[in-house]
Amino acid sequence: MAIRSLRTLIASSLLALSATAVQAETFVFTAIPDEDETKLVERFQGVADYLEDKLGVDVRYIPVKSYAAAITAFRNNQVQLAWFGGLSGVQARALVPGSEALAQGVEDQAFVSYFIANTSTGIQPADNLADLKDDFKGKTFTFGAKGSTSGRLMPDFYLREAFDAAPEDVFSRVGFSDNHTRTLRLVEAGTYQVGALNFQVWNKELEDGNIDTDKVRVVWQTPSYPDYQWTIRGDVNERFGDGFKDKVRQALLDLNDPKLLESFPRSGFVPASNDDYVPIEKTAKALGIID
Known part of the structure; x- marks a missing residue:
């Protein structure tokens, strides 16, 4: 009986330790x-x-x-x-x-990306991205992070689809800002003339009064994904x-x-x-x- 009790005590202790480890x-x-x-x-x-x-x-x-x-x-x-x-x-x-x-x-x-442009470019909003090919040609452009869906993957896809060309063949310079907020600031400042970013970041910054709409505007919106x-x-x-x-x-x-x-x-x-x-x-x- 003593041996059985000892075994039971050891088993119970091990279970308690195991439970404690999980909790920890x-x-x-x-x-x-x-x-x-x-x-x-x-x-x-x-x-x-x-x-x-x-x-x-x-x-x-x-x-x-x-x-x-x-x-x-x-x-x-x-x-x-x-x-x-x-x-x-x-x-x-x-x-x-x-x-x-x-x-x-x-x-x-149903997420979307916005293409934005510095107002000094004179680029106006368009319903179709293909209509902006001449406006974009020769401008500077920034994606967000290289691994971003809304800041790189989908904008890249739609650019190639609309222009039948890689972004590097359309723009004079293509960069990567690393995040959506920085894309907005770079285009707003004119460091890059055009960029693509997450629509939620744009909308939140606009709502908070952090965008100078005299300097930057949305010119196209992607289909949803x-x-x-x-x-x-x-x-x-x-x-x-x-x-x-x-x-x-x-x-x-x-x-x-x-x-x-x-x-x-x-x-x-x-x-x-x-x-x-x-x-x-x-x-x-x-x-x-x-x-």
Whole structure:
């Protein structure tokens, strides 16, 4: 009896230690650096606090310096969840079998990019991008980050489709600003004459009074496409307990804090799946950005 009791005590202790280890794990997430770092830290620290309360585990947000760094952190299990753009999400999920798109913003179901121009160019808004070919020819142009869906992939695709030429063959100089806010500032200042950026960044900066519309204007809007999403690694249940992935999904879908949503800016989050981003994958393959 004594031996049996000892065995029971040891088994119970091991189970308790195992449970404590699970509870002691920190759930870590990141986000692509598509805007000014100060804004991102403020936004995602709020998300970390929210998730910690909902999930019952320690949650930490870590900033990264590039889109590639966000993908690498996800691949290496340095983070278990990430707020990716359409393209970076496709790239990350391809590297981590079983990873899954959980939720997207309401606005991400039909996202668009804006082409903007410094007003000194005299370029006027057009309904068709092809009508701007002569206006764009010889101007300077900046994308956002090289891995950006709304700042590079889709603008690049539509330029090639409309002009039957690579951007480098249309513009006198093509650059990469690294984020949407910087694209806006560079075009507004005239450092680049034309650029492409996320429509949500433009709209939020306009709403906040941070755009001089005497210096920069929107000249064309792309057709819609799926974009940002929360993507989670497929092994989180093994690390944080059965049902953890579903708990994260539900917490994201239930996020309704007006201040937090406004910081994205999104009106809310809806379910997403990997299949939603097949159009992004096909476009990236067509441009040779991914294999």
